[in-house]
Structure formats: structure tokens, C-alpha cells
Amino acid sequence: MSAPETSPSRHADTADPHDRLFIAGAGIGGLTAALCLAREGRAVTVLERAESLAPVGSGLQLSPNAMHVLRGLGLEEELRRHAVAPEAIRILSARSGKDLARIPLGAHAEARYGAPYLVIHRGNLQETLLRAARACPDITLRLGADLRDARQSPDGVTLDIETAHGKDHLSGAALIGADGVWSVTRRRIMGLRQAVFSGRTAYRAVIPIDTIPEEWRKVTGLWLGADAHVVHYPLSGGRQFNIVALVKEDWHEETWSAPAARADLLARFEGWPAACRTLLEQPESWLKWALCGMDPGMSWINGRFALLGDAAHAMLPFAAQGAAMSIEDGAAIARNLARAEDPVKAFHAYQSERQDRAERVLRLARSNDRVYHLGGPLALARDAVMRSLPPERLLARFDWLYGWRPPE
Numbered sequence: 001m002s003a004p005e006t007s008p009s010r011h012a013d014t015a016d017p018h019d020r021l022f023i024a025g026a027g028i029g030g031l032t033a034a035l036c037l038a039r040e041g042r043a044v045t046v047l048e049r050a051e052s053l054a055p056v057g058s059g060l061q062l063s064p065n066a067m068h069v070l071r072g073l074g075l076e077e078e079l080r081r082h083a084v085a086p087e088a089i090r091i092l093s094a095r096s097g098k099d100l101a102r103i104p105l106g107a108h109a110e111a112r113y114g115a116p117y118l119v120i121h122r123g124n125l126q127e128t129l130l131r132a133a134r135a136c137p138d139i140t141l142r143l144g145a146d147l148r149d150a151r152q153s154p155d156g157v158t159l160d161i162e163t164a165h166g167k168d169h170l171s172g173a174a175l176i177g178a179d180g181v182w183s184v185t186r187r188r189i190m191g192l193r194q195a196v197f198s199g200r201t202a203y204r205a206v207i208p209i210d211t212i213p214e215e216w217r218k219v220t221g222l223w224l225g226a227d228a229h230v231v232h233y234p235l236s237g238g239r240q241f242n243i244v245a246l247v248k249e250d251w252h253e254e255t256w257s258a259p260a261a262r263a264d265l266l267a268r269f270e271g272w273p274a275a276c277r278t279l280l281e282q283p284e285s286w287l288k289w290a291l292c293g294m295d296p297g298m299s300w301i302n303g304r305f306a307l308l309g310d311a312a313h314a315m316l317p318f319a320a321q322g323a324a325m326s327i328e329d330g331a332a333i334a335r336n337l338a339r340a341e342d343p344v345k346a347f348h349a350y351q352s353e354r355q356d357r358a359e360r361v362l363r364l365a366r367s368n369d370r371v372y373h374l375g376g377p378l379a380l381a382r383d384a385v386m387r388s389l390p391p392e393r394l395l396a397r398f399d400w401l402y403g404w405r406p407p408e
């Protein structure tokens, strides 16, 4: 997915500098925001630190709420080609190895929410967004452009960026920080507290699906154990298999892809059911990243600066909504900027529209952290409740989340 440093654009480069909007970060939320802004006729420049956007990362869940936005951008068909719509989420006990619940997805979720529930490789999602952005004359993409600092005045913003050729300064109307969990916009430019390490680490691997038993190839699996859990699902049109093992670990580096020791990982899952261990034994190599989260209640905006996605509300991945929330944010910030002349007002409206919902999801992820990792009698009580609930009711608990649609 390598690219020239700059994709020149007819409109964005010639737009009045006073109108120019900047987005820091060509990740999932930044690219979605750029595409939504361009659809509203706004010129936007996306600054991305990486020199090239290689398909790094592993699987992500694209629930129907996010798919409604991506459908609106005309990307559904391409995404479906790369993704899988799992038939169900199968929840299992790591203590007994038995099934606890089966939440129906697939055609059932699509009929209920009007859009599919997909799982996809982050690289395929980013590539799809990137291709659309490159085809869009209102979007200028600058790779290898590292945002270092920014200042604002009543009239606009000035950005300091660093490239392979040296320092550069850019002027425009506003800056959207979509620069992820370790956001420079958040920390340095807006002076906000950064995401805090949760004490948990995610080990991840993506492997060909051929060696995986048939029973796991069409579902999302979720194994719950005291202090650890395992999630797996098919990817890439059913050709690959994604496994993530989440454990307690006192290790914290700011990277998405640290090499991880396979033997250490397997040692942590000794005593787990054979069916789960067999899956964990398949990958030869693993990568890991430290899980960080933010507290709710902090502002995402400051005058002509605004945050979206992980930069605004980094959350533990236990609700599988990090990408979906950044996609929802991208659509919302673009809509509000299109409605108001003044970016400061637009950012206020954006935050009012989004914050309660994103923080409700953030709290759900925290609550899942507790519920997933229960041990002893509390785990038995949880399992009994899960077994007793009809599948339809288990899914209905998420109607507020998956049933969301972008406002008209």
C-alpha cells in the first residue's frame, strides 16, 4: 500500500487557506472524516506520519452502526469482498470448555439493523478508505508528514509538521486530531491527559484458515477465563483466521506491533480447554500491543482544535467498537462542519452530539473487562445468567449500539 508522499488535489490545494481543514492521521477515523467532508464539498488535507500505509494490524469488527456510514460513502461492496459476516458470536467458558451463549449475527443482524455485521483486516479497511480518498479531488493526502505542534488564533490555525525534507508550516481554518491513542494533538497541542495503560496486553496473530477446525470458520469465538480471554474469527473472505489473546501483563510500549514470545503466551493458557489451546498453538509468531484507555468526561475540543476516534476516547477493545466509534465520529464532525460556517461552533455541536454515546461505549468496554474476567462463584453466576438468556435477548441488549444510524 505504498504511495507517493503527496496525492495532489485540484480543490484542496487551491482552496482559500482560510477555509482549509486539516486532519492529523490517515487512520480509520481520519480517512472516514476526510471522505465525509469531501462529500459535503469541503477541501481537506490529511497529514499522516507514516511514509507509507502498510497493511499492519489484525482484525477489526465493523458493526452495523459503522457500516451505515461506510455504505453512505459507497464502500460497502468493496468491504464485503474483503470481510466476513460471522453467523454468530459463540461465547464459551474457559473453565468448563462448554458453550455459554450464541448471539446470532449474519443475516439475522443484517435484517435487524439494516446493515451487516462484518469482521475485516484493519489493512483492508484502511486500504479501501485510502483508495476512495485518493480518488477524491477535494482530499490532499500527505504521507510522511508528522504533526509536531500547532497554534490557534481567532482567525485560524498554524501547524508545524516535520517531513523527510525538513520542517514545514501550514495555515488553515481548523485542525482535527485523528492521530490515535498516543495523539500528539491531544497531549502536546491541547494539553490533555493521555490514555492510561490498563495493565492488559493483547497478543494477536493472523494465519491461513486451512488448519483451523471447521466449527470455528464461520463464527466469532469468545472464550472467557479468570483474568484472560480469547477472541477469534475468520477474515479476508474466509481465507484467514484472526486470534487475539488478552492477558494481564505489566508491559507497556507505544507500538501496535511488538514481537511476542509464543512460548510465554502458551504458558499463560496452560489448563485452558484443549479446543482453545489447539487454536492458540497454530500461529508460529505473535505480535502484541499494550491496551490503553481514557477516562470519560474530558473535553474533546478547544477552539479550532477537535479530537476524534482514539485520540478523543481511546477505549479497551472489549466492546469491539474502537474503529466503529471513530467512523461514527468522522461522519458527525463532517456533518457539523458542513452546517456551520464557524468551525468553533461546529466542533461544539460535534462534541454535544457524540460524547455521551462514545462514553457509554467506553463504559461498556470497561464493564466487559470486569464481567469477562470474573473467577470463582461470580463466574459461575455470570455463566448461569448467560445460559438462561434467549439468544434474541442477548442481541437485543445491543440495539442502542448497533441500531444507530447517521442522523439525516
Ligand SMILES: Cc1cc2nc3c(=O)[nH]c(=O)nc-3n(C[C@H](O)[C@H](O)[C@H](O)COP(=O)(O)OP(=O)(O)OC[C@H]3O[C@@H](n4cnc5c(N)ncnc54)[C@H](O)[C@@H]3O)c2cc1C
Pocket: 024, 025, 026, 027, 028, 029, 030, 047, 048, 049, 050, 056, 057, 058, 059, 060, 122, 145, 146, 147, 148, 178, 179, 180, 181, 182, 183, 184, 204, 256, 308, 309, 310, 311, 317, 322, 323, 324, 326
Ligand atoms: C499501525 C496500527 C495498527 C493497528 N492495529 C490494530 C489491531 O490489530 N487491532 C485493533 O483493534 N486496533 C488496531 N489499531 C487501532 C485501531 O485502528 C483504532 O483503535 C481504531 O480504528 C480507531 O481509529 P483512529 O482513526 O482513532 O486511530 P488509528 O486508526 O490508530 O489512526 C491514527 C493515525 O494517526 C497517525 N498519526 C499518529 N500520530 C501522528 C502525527 N503526529 N502526525 C500525523 N499522523 C499521526 C498514525 O500513524 C495512524 O495512521 C491499529 C492502529 C494502528 C495505527
